[in-house]
Amino acid sequence: MVSRSSKPSTASLPPSDIFEKEEDRHEAMEYNGMELPEEYLLAKLSFTSEHTRFFKTMRKDQEKKQELRRNTEFNFAKPDTFNDSQASVHDMVESEAPYQDVDEGLGDILDGFQQKTEFLKVVKYNNKNLGKELTDSKRLHHAFVESAIKYMDIPLPILLKIKQGTLFVPSVYTISEGVSVAFMQSLRSLEGLNESKLYKAIFQKNKMNDMIFSNVLKGLRARPEFVSLISVSNDLGDHAAQ
């Protein structure tokens, strides 16, 4: 046992390692007569001088990095919220956020860009095909319009009204002579339309006179698949009867 009263004088100071050893010894003395905890011993063994040096240099490096980050262009003018005790948690998070997620953010942008590119490719492809279908349809309507214009009549998009093989022309439409001629000529071929078959025609009070109705019937005659004709409140004269 070493007496606690026998302290070394200041004139002959021992080297610092002696104090450390003394401290260790004192610590060990505290556990004198008792079994030292295993965790304590392992911790003591692991904490060697090499480890201490490593932790010290690592802490210095971290401080240097943080200093550099604070002095970047983005945060130069901003207060040091991260190390400011007065700053809120939100400020701290905000001050660090752009740098933590910069790689992830670029990845997201790249993914979004690729998705948009794929989407635009599909849109372009669809537009190209749709345009092709419309071209055939337009050709038919162009002929229809030309026929109607010869009679100074405003053509109606009647052929587009064929749905599920049925053409229904409601009373709001007045079928004039030009339209009926256009009708007669255009019904010969419906290949350009989405509906290439015409099974049924319904004319509801379209103010058709005998001649006009006759033209329409001539058009319908060109359709071999036609099976049903319904006419409501239209004129039937000699021409139509013929």
Next chain:
Amino acid sequence: MDFIKAMPTLMELRLINCKCNPRSMDKIIYSINKSISLKKLSLQNMQLSERQIKVLIAFIKESNLQHIDISWNKLTSGHLALLLQALEFNTTVEYLDLSFI
């Protein structure tokens, strides 16, 4: 009506409230009379004359019509008696509309 002749596949003809002179109506009735494929015939409010009605009834007797609508025409009791006699021979009619005659 040449239209009916030219359309051998025509199965349904409905002329409803159409203005038609007697001569034209004669032609239509005559064409209908020649039709084989017609299944549904509707001549609502077509102001059929007595002779036309008789021709039509004669057609009903021998036709394959399934659906007949001659409502809003001026049919007399004599016409109805003829029609009932014609229907005795017809085995295809499923629907007959004689409203407001």
